Amino acid sequence: xELPNSPSPFVSSTxxxxxxxxxxxxxxxxxxxxxxxxxxxxxxxxxAARQSHxxxxxxxxxxxxxxxxxxxxxxxxxxxxxxxxxSAKVPxxxxxxxxxxxxxxxxxxAQAIQQTAGGDATMQADGWTGLNNHHLLAFMIRANxxxxxxxxxxxxxxxxxxxxxxxxxxxVIKHIKTTWQVEHAAFTSDASGESRAxxxxxxxxxxxxxxxxxYAHQVSVL
Numbered sequence: 001x002e003l004p005n006s007p008s009p010f011v012s013s014t015x016x017x018x019x020x021x022x023x024x025x026x027x028x029x030x031x032x033x034x035x036x037x038x039x040x041x042x043x044x045x046x047x048a049a050r051q052s053h054x055x056x057x058x059x060x061x062x063x064x065x066x067x068x069x070x071x072x073x074x075x076x077x078x079x080x081x082x083x084x085x086x087s088a089k090v091p092x093x094x095x096x097x098x099x100x101x102x103x104x105x106x107x108x109x110a111q112a113i114q115q116t117a118g119g120d121a122t123m124q125a126d127g128w129t130g131l132n133n134h135h136l137l138a139f140m141i142r143a144n145x146x147x148x149x150x151x152x153x154x155x156x157x158x159x160x161x162x163x164x165x166x167x168x169x170x171x172v173i174k175h176i177k178t179t180w181q182v183e184h185a186a187f188t189s190d191a192s193g194e195s196r197a198x199x200x201x202x203x204x205x206x207x208x209x210x211x212x213x214x215y216a217h218q219v220s221v222l
Contacts, residue, residue: 046087054088056107059100069093113180116143121182124214125169125189127155137165139172143182150176162197165189169202186210 044050058072070093071077081090091100121143129135137153150172158164173184187202189195191214203211 051089054085055091055100056104058091059096059104062096062101063104069097072096112146112148115146116141116148117181119143119182120185121176121180122186122188122210123150123172123176123184124187125165125172125195126214127190137168139168141176141180141182143180148180150180160192160194162194162201165194165198166201169198184209186212188212188214190214 061067062069062071072091073093078090081088121141123139123141125137125139127135127137133156134154135156137155139150139152141148141150153168155164155168169187176182176184187199187209188211189199196213199211199213203209
């Protein structure tokens, strides 16, 4: 069944929804006129604290929804903010990547350290190669019933040897003791040859540690 003729390709029982022939600006224009006042305009004063909280939520939304970093430059999002958050300064991709993401990481890292300080921690390590051919080595700790990423190292230019892996393990042990303020109690890693050799050497140097093989990797190998 054909739809009735309408000046807009979007129609409903009450008529066209909107005119899609208008050009949407890429960034907000200060001279733009609204057809009607925003229902939220003037509801609360837009302070520096609210702007900071708004930027924090935009950054968290980017991560939680797995949005591309360029989404903040989307013209529909800018139009939405222009209509319902007229006093907000919409962050650009450059601001998001150069300032906001770093601020959120610092905030969550400080919060995690506060939650784990003074406890005992177990540590695990695993490496992988990304689509960009960068080999990353991640160290995670579990303390006070919470798991956190302690650090991620780019080892793309290194040889994968047991001695080098042991060196990284010892560096991270010192890091979590001084920065995270936790006592290291146990360690595990994947089931590769250099990882197993590094764990043997680790146990020989730190006899108080519980050093275990990774059950999941063993099952995967089988």
